[in-house]
Amino acid sequence: MQPKKPDLRFKxxxxxxxxxxxxxxxxxxxxxxxxxxxxxxDVLSVSRNNGIVNQIEHLGRSYAGASVLNYHIVRKNDIVYTKSPLALNPYGIIKANKNKEGIxxxxxxxxRCKKNVNxxxxxFYFSLDDHLNKYLRPLVQKGAKNDMKIxxxxxxxxxIYIPKTEREQEKISSFLTSVDNKIEQLINKETLLQQYKKGVMQKIFNQEIRFKKDDGSEFEKWKYxxxxxxxxxxTNKNHNSDLPVLAISQEFGAVPREMINYKISVTKKSISTYKVVEEGDFIISLRSFQGGIEYSNYKGICSPAYIILRPFIDVNRSFYKFYFKTDRYIRLLNRHIEGIRDGKMISYRQFSDIKLPYxxxxxxxxxxxxxxSIDSRIEKVQNKLxxxxxxxxxxxxxxxx
Structure with a gap:
């Protein structure tokens, strides 16, 4: 049998x-x-992305029963296998406890690791989906309700394959931990920038912060x-069905479906009824009452169920792209559509009833x-992450x- 060695190794x-x-x-x-x-x-959760973490800190509450006397104790460096299927890990996940002890x-x-095992x-070995799924697949039997039988x-x-010495295990782990620390730093940096953006947007649209003209004088009072x-x-349906179909989501805005791997089958006949969206248009979606109105950076087509908005007076479209995503505007939107049920589209009349800053x-x-400029900084951090x-x-x- 051919000896097994990794492709990348400390010399x-x-x-x-x-x-x-x-x-x-x-x-x-x-x-x-x-x-x-x-x-x-002290109940712990086992997360694919965050490892073993306190359940309340991770999920916002404890899901434990009235008594936790029978729970397993998890010490520092213990290994935990959770028998809950995930989309990318259908046989569960295996994680080491790098944080607080708990149950x-x-x-x-x-x-628990035996002597000379890190x-x-x-x-890290089981953090690679290919390793984890290949290892567990032959061992786990799935029940009728997708429960794990093992x-x-x-x-x-x-x-599994493992270095002969604990020293090599430790060196690999130490190096990968330093990469994890860099990832955590970038995540924290992005979080702080997002918080800063949210706070400064609130002050700008409440007019606690005002900008000045290039000559240093004050801008005039805001109109509404x-x-x-x-x-x-x-409502422009003048197209040959050759434009990209746009997905409308709170996370990505209006983007071509292929960019986010959004797959849904549509007939040629239905596509012929789709509306043309120009770059810079705004779109009221089914979820606008939760996450605001979406902005399109792309020309494409979208379902006739959506309402497409376009300014007809002199505006900076990016100004409204930001305003339509503020908590302030979403609260106003909900106040004017009180009683609307999940899944019901906001009408143009309801949109029109709300006064917008001008x-x-x-x-x-x-x-x-x-x-x-803040978005550019956030994007740089996201790309680095x-x-x-x-x-x-x-x-x-x-x-x-």
Missing amino acids: EFSDAWDKKRLSALLFEHKERNYQREFDRN VSTLYAVY SDFID NNQRVLIDP KNGDKIFKPI PSPAEQSKIADFLS KQTKEFKKGLLQRMFV
């Missing part, structure tokens, strides 16, 4: 990796919470106009440019066997 190591059953690396431990060491505030339901299996190495000892019967005095509905076009541009995550994924694929 001081050259030995082939050992193939060992997981039972040679881990053992199940059954420490329970009978002594009331932990309470319902988990008896539905979880808890393991828990972070095990965590006992805790069976989880340990198959082999009903929606139909600024925007008109557009600063001078010059001040609109100042505001839009300022907020766009995406690159770092891809870098980590490449490392996981090449640093393990």
